[in-house]
Each structure stands twice: as structure tokens, then as C-alpha cells.
Amino acid sequence: MKSERRWLILSYFSRIDGMACAQHIDDRLPYFEKNGISPVLLTSICGTCHEGVIQKRVPSVAPSGIRYELRHLRKRSAWVKMIAPLINVILLPFYLIEKLIIDLDSQWSWFPLAIMRGISLCRRYRPEVIYSTGGPASAHVAAALISRTTGIPFIAEFQDPLVHGDWLRSRRALRVFTWLERFICERASAVIFLTDEARKNAQSRTNLGAKGHVIYPGANPFDLSGPLRHKGEFCRFSHFGSLGGSRNLVVFLEALRLVFSEHPELTEVIRLDLYGSCDGRSRRSIEEFPWPQVVQDHGRIPRTESLAVMRRTDVLLLIQNTEEFSAETIPSKVYEYFHAARPILGLVHHNQELREMLEVRGERPVSADDPRDVSAGIVHYVQLWRLSDLNISKACTHYDVSSAVDRLVRINREGFSAPLRANLGAMAKVSIIIVSYNSLHETTAPCLESIFSRTDYDNYEVIVVDNASKDGTPDYLRQLAAREKRLVCILNETNRGFAGGNNDAIKAATGDVLVLLNSDTVVTRGWLAKLVEPLRDKSIGMVGPVTNSVGNEQRIFSAGATVEEILAEGERWTDTADSGLFETERLGFFCVAFRREVTERIGLLDEGFGLGFYEDDDYCIRVRKAGYRIVCREDVFVYHRGGGSFGKMSATARALIKRNRQLLEAKHGITYRPRHPRDRQLDLAEQYLQGFAGGGDEFLLHKCHGRLKVAETSVPRGYVKRLLFRRRMRALQNVLLRYDAALAKGGEGVTKGKNGR
Structure with missing residues (x-):
């Protein structure tokens, strides 16, 4: 049974080939139905009718509008094409008089009949809201007057700004449209803008207040099942x-x-x-x-x-x-x-x-x-x-028509309150994404076992994408999925690489938070809840843990010969560390968490990097360009073996690294020289010592020892760099020794840590 919820939609344009204003509302109509709303469409006679939609079309009454509509009607009707020249000749003197006296756009010609028909439709169908959209302002003014007569709230969506610099050539037009903008904004229950700049400018000229919202119109998603174009001659x-x-x-x-x-x-x-x-x-x-x-x-x-x-x-x-x-x-x-x-x-x-x-x-x-x-x-x-082939799969998942209509309907449902803001619930659903390639018993199986046995977070799913493994991984995943209802398996027939495999899973994920986790990792207790928590800060785009093996400052120590020893040291670190965060330019993608809205905004991982290397650096650059911060949480430890997702492909790694670095630099127009991890280790060690001197926990000294040990494993080769590194290292070690000695003497003048060591 069809829903009785109705919206009256006013749009001068509808179903006119090649016209963006018409395409805007045409694309949206099916999604109103999906939201349980039956649209009642009121348009001019320029376009054709929609099937299965209540649509009423009204003609223009002024010569300019009739001439404009004839231009469109003659394309669809042979007899209109025949008589149109005669009608234009008859209308010409009246058209000239109209232009001399009024000189308004032709789209205003439907305005009187649109108001009368709109009031009639409201009385017949009793819509819960009136929604005006499209470029011409006449639809918004008509909706405002219909709303005033019937008492039904209305939403105005400005596709084009009503007041802009072009009107400076005509003082009369500027005054008229400034008044119209104020009139519409004062009477509308909500006003939708297609850009934030348009909203800000309108707000500076009117009493818009909290009624202004920005909704990007988007487009309908493509069918991406077919292959992308491969590089040709040109x-x-x-x-x-x-x-x-x-x-x-x-x-x-x-x-x-x-x-x-x-x-x-x-x-x-x-x-x-x-x-x-x-x-x-x-x-x-x-x-x-x-x-x-x-x-x-x-x-x-x-x-x-x-x-x-x-x-x-x-x-x-x-x-x-x-x-x-x-x-x-x-x-x-x-x-x-x-x-x-x-x-x-x-x-x-x-x-x-x-x-x-x-x-x-x-x-x-x-x-x-x-x-x-x-x-x-x-x-x-x-x-x-x-x-490269430029086969960069970055299909948008955010700017789509469905999301735009969902937001529009939500504004009406929430009573035209404040502008929409995303919210991460207390127990947001998390999608843990793993890409596997061979090495079942060495990496994939231990990784999954650690997740299901050590994750004390209720609302999560695990999506494993297997890149055509030949060692029995697909069979293992099928059997595990039969036992673990949280597990979703995607079995690729070809190796889609790190970016491609993760993108497949991101598209299938249903969580509000996405966690990319390498197959060669082992997680520790409490890891997931701690990773999710910082993402409630909207300024943070990505969060990562500390680990034993990675090429940046997330590496916290180098000790431990076995997985058990490394996990024990990692737990010692996390058990005594506070929930401190430090900002970084990049995170290793062995384990990284981010909100879905981040990937909706900046797109998927760039598959132009092939099987792997530098796609994580590229993503971090894009996240920072979007204005988000990237942080590492020091009380979350994840063991990382290294190389699990790439299996036996290390023979080609050197050439791939060189090629992908060139691709990254060409893509962003930069010379990519991130700060060396050893220098970042010293930076953090210095921060720990400063924090301890300011009354911080004594565990800061333990962390400082770990950072300095890691830094010592990568001494610079060049003489000058090595000299400067040794000098800075020695200075930090001397300060650390003084603090250690003070603690050994009873901690005189030193704040004791929470663990009393």
C-alpha cells in the first residue's frame, strides 16, 4: 500500500534533456518514495511527465513565458513546431510591451497559476511539507505564498544564489532580489544551500539564523562492475x-x-x-x-x-x-x-x-x-x-542523491532545528577489514583468532578479503564464517592488491567506524574500544596504535625474540601508559581506524599504486588536506610481524617502491620527504622528559627509554647527520639518567607514577 505521507514539490523545470536544474529533481523523486514519501510534483509545461508520480503542470500566462515554453514544446511535437512561428509573431508586440514595463525573467510567467494550483493541491492531498527547488526564484516565492495561505511549512532549496555581483549592473534587479531573498528566508522553515559559501553570504544579508543547511546534491552512483579503460595510444x-x-x-x-x-x-x-x-x-x-x-x-x-x-x-x-x-x-x-x-x-x-x-x-x-x-x-x-594506467578507483560514496534526500527528509523529521551534525554513538558499529594473501597459518589464522578472543567490544563485524590465496585460506575462511557470525568473507579471483582489497571491503562494510588491519597482526585486549574513542573528536580523522615493527614513530621498542615476549612488553607498556595521543603526519596502515565520513569525503584508497606501497602515505596526505588531524594512541598495542599481506611478492618490492614514490610525488606535486622515524623518536623522548619535569607520571621515563633504544637502531650514515644525532641523543640520555638517579634515591623532587614504581 502506498504511503499517505505527501510532499508538495515545486520545480519550474522537470524532465528536460540536458538541463541540470531539471535533472536535480528528476534524480531525487525515486528516493522520496524510499523514505516513505509520495511526492506531488508541480511544474511548468516545458518538460515531460513522470510515470508513477502525481504531477500537475501549469502553463505560463505572460508572452515571455509562452515564447520560452514554445522553444521546448516544439522539440517534442511536430504540430507545435509548425504553428510556433505564427504564435511568436502574434506575441511579439505584447512581449515587447511586457519587457518595457516589467522586464522579468520568463520563468515568472507561470507564477500566478502555480500559486492557485498549489493551494488546490494542498487542500486535496494535505502534504506535510512544501518543498521548492530549482534555479528560478519564482518557485520559492510561490511556495512561500502557498505556505502562508495553507499554514503548511515549506523548505526552500536555492540551486543558484538569488543575490550576486551580476545584479550590480541593475540597481532595480539588485533591490528586487535582495528583498525576495529576505522574504523567502524569513518565511521558510528551512533553507537549503548547495555550498557553504552561499549559506554564509545569505546569512549575512538575512535573518536566516539556524535555518540554513548545506546539502550537496550529489549524483546517482555508477555501475562500476565493468573494467576501467586501459592506457591507450593517447x-x-x-x-x-x-x-x-x-x-x-x-x-x-x-x-x-x-x-x-x-x-x-x-x-x-x-x-x-x-x-x-x-x-x-x-x-x-x-x-x-x-x-x-x-x-x-x-x-x-x-x-x-x-x-x-x-x-x-x-x-x-x-x-x-x-x-x-x-x-x-x-x-x-x-x-x-x-x-x-x-x-x-x-x-x-x-x-x-x-x-x-x-x-x-x-x-x-x-x-x-x-x-x-x-x-x-x-x-x-x-x-x-x-x-600508470590512471586506473585510480576513487568512486565517491558520499556525494550521492540518496544521501541528499535522506538529509532533506531528516531536516523535516527533526523539526527544522539546528544544522545537521554527524554523531558517533556510544557503541558505534565497527567494521574490521583484513586483506589476506597466502600465509594462512603464519599470519591470517593467528590474527583472526586474536580478534575473536581478545576484542571486548560488542558491536563489530570482521570483513576478510582474500586476494586469490593458493594455500587453503579460502576454505579456512568459509569454515570460520560458518562458526563466527560476525565474519564476512570476500573471495577475489585475482590479486587486487592492498588498496583494491581494502576498497572491496569498505564498499561492503556497514560500520560507522572502519579499521584497516593487516593480516600479520595480533591484537591485545581493549584495543578496539580505545581506538574508537578518540574518533568522537570531529577534528581527528585517523587513529593508530603503537607497535613493535613499523617504519615510523609508532614503533615503541625493539626487544623481544618471540611473539609472546613482544606481546608481554606491549602489555606492560599499555597497562601503565595513560591514554595519551600524539599527532603525526602519517600512520602505518597495519592498523588504522577512521570514521566512515572520512572515506566518504576523500574517497577510497588509490588503486593506482597497484599491489602496495605508498597508498597509505597518499591516504594520510589526503586526510590532512581535508583538515583532519592524524593521531597515535599510546595505550593501544598491536603486534605487527610485517609482510603478511604481500606474501611472496618481495622480489618485486624494490621496483614497486620506486615507481609508487614517483607516482605519489607526481600526484600531489611534492617532493616526499617525511621526517625520519629516528628524529620523531627523539622528538617524543624529549616530550616525555618535559612532561616528567612538569610533574608527570614516572612511566614517562620508561617510555623515553624505549624511544631512545629504537632511535639507536637507525643511526644516520652521513658524518654530519650522525654527529648531530649523537649529540642530541647524548643530551637526552644525560637528562634521563639524572631522573633515573633521582628516582633510585627515593624520588626526592620527583612525582611518583600511578603504579608506584
């Missing part, structure tokens, strides 16, 4: 969508000229594919371009076909309008690009929000009005193309 940059006005090819083609002047050989490498309509300015730029073989204009193609073509290109080209209000808008095409899981070269105009969205996903934003910057971006992606 590095193809592809633009999808119309090119017109300030969104044109002028700057990009000028950048290509610069590239070809400095790298003539790239004329045989780079190709530009255009899918969509071009206005005269872009077409002239193409005609004047000296290398005609580089540009291929495919014209408009159906949307369903364009989505498949996106998946097969090398680099997606995003060109933003260079208008005054560009800082407040994000091109709708960017969300489809995110779901296509292909690299993106984004020409961005004064829009920090869009720039950050691209950067945190590892994309390359460049200035839309700077040919030199654009040319650097082109060369950047050509270098990546030469290093």
Missing part, C-alpha cells in the same frame, strides 16, 4: 556538458598552446574529447587552434551513454563559470565525475570549497583564468598517465 582529456558564456575552452586551449610550445612531442600524446554543445566563442577557439587533430568534437550524446564514456576516459575535464557568483556554486557535473572514479582536472574560479573538494580526493584544481596554471595541471596528468 592521453585523453574529456569534457562533458555544454560550453557557453564564461564556461568555454579559451583558457584551456591557450594552456595547450603553452604545453605544446614547451613539449612539442606531446602533440602526438594529448587528445581533447568534447561531449556536449559548444557556443560560438568555444567553436572559434577550436577553429583557431593550430593543432586540429588534438580536438575531437563528438557533440551531444544521451546521458546514459555519457556516463559509460566517462568511465573509459583518462582524465575528466571540469570547467567552471568565471562569473561573479562562481564562489557560491559547484557545477553539477562534478558529482558525476566523482562517481566515475577517473582523475579530474578542475578549472576552478575563486571557489575555495570546490578546490578543497577536489584536493582532498587527490584531484588537481587549477585557476580557471590562468593558462600557465592550467598547463601545469595538464603536464601533471600526462606524467601520471605515463607512470
